[in-house]
């Protein structure tokens with residue numbers, strides 16, 4: 551059984567998907583982390599993100615494993631380093647490389663062979679798991695998403711320029727939505743959830759209800 555959660559950055563997708571997976575007793579797959587890992591390796595090896603053949607060779611050259619919701623690259627825990635702002639920027643470029651996408655999609659589909667999955671990203675309901683029984687498209691206005699990001703950064707004591715933050719987010723939205731390969735669009739059969747006016751708990755409760763209805767689950771844990 552598969553629940554897909556797609557949508558733009560800053561909607562709280564990862565948090566909600568992880569907690570939903572816990573509530574359902576499913577595994578959680580964060581596919582953005584995989585594109586970020588490819589970006590991290592490019593930065594470390596001085597590979598230009600636009601050098602398509604060189605970038606395409608990266609996924610084959612590393613071992614990516616999720617363990618306890620942390621991402622390991624060749625036995626190195628990179629869960630923190632992939633959150634770096636430079637990695638974020640490069641990830642958005644390498645994610646438009648069709649060869650990289652092909653390899654990561656195959657890895658994502660393998661993950662679903664072993665477990666029930668809540669998976670989040672941009673193309674999970676459209677390309678990776680077109681037959682998933684429950685598809686959600688989680689969205690929020692760009693202004694609200696930028697506000698949330700700004701709060702997060704100021705909580706960490708970082709100075710933030712609101713205009714730059716919003717412009718950055720809109721640029722990445724545009725890149726994700728207009729790329730030729732697997733652009734960010736809701737699947738035709740996805741439930742659209744706008745979280746602009748909702749708390750994380752409200753979103754989580756709503757998605758749990760949707761998922762249980764779609765998957766016909768009772769309030770018990772289900773394994774494959």
Ligand code: DC
Nearest residue numbers: 581582583585641642645671672673
């Ligand atoms: O969700 P995120 O910000 O961690 O994703 C990092 C980048 O990867 C972002 O630019 C969108 C891209 N991405 C993608 O193209 N397809 C996915 N399934 C997941 C993420």
